[in-house]
Amino acid sequence: MAGLLFNQSFCAKMSFMAEKTINKKVVENLAELSRLDLTDNEKEKLVKDLNSILDYVKELEQVPTQGINLDFVKKNEKKLRSDIINNDILASNDELIASFKEQKEKRLKIPPIFN
Numbered sequence: 001m002a003g004l005l006f007n008q009s010f011c012a013k014m015s016f017m018a019e020k021t022i023n024k025k026v027v028e029n030l031a032e033l034s035r036l037d038l039t040d041n042e043k044e045k046l047v048k049d050l051n052s053i054l055d056y057v058k059e060l061e062q063v064p065t066q067g068i069n070l071d072f073v074k075k076n077e078k079k080l081r082s083d084i085i086n087n088d089i090l091a092s093n094d095e096l097i098a099s100f101k102e103q104k105e106k107r108l109k110i111p112p113i114f115n
Contacts, residue, residue, distance in 0.1 A: 022050040035107060 027046045031038045038046070091099075093106075102109035 020054070022047055022054065026050075 024043055024047055027038070027043045027050070030036075030046075031043070097103055097106055097108065100108045100110075
């Protein structure tokens with residue numbers, strides 16, 4: 001069950017966040033930090049979506065997790081490979097930026113992922 005993978009420390013941090021609500025000002029601050037240009041409709045949708053996520057976290061807090069042994073998670077943890085950098089296939093920043101259709105001040109505009 002996915003809910004069992006949350007540890008108590010994570011739940012405690014999320015508990016603090018779940019007591020708060022997201023408003024338009026918070027979304028505007030996040031958008032500015034992320035350098036996102038959002039319309040008023042997008043901001044309102046984000047407020048609704050983020051508050052929905054926080055409400056779900058409040059629900060997760062109600063799941064009893066005391067006494068659950070999570071040792072199996074560490075035993076079955078996958079071993080990661082070493083990162084190997086292949087300089088032959090790397091492009092310069094300028095080449096990458098030039099390959100984008102829309103750009104402004106070295107920021108790239110990409111098509112939306114979610115509708």
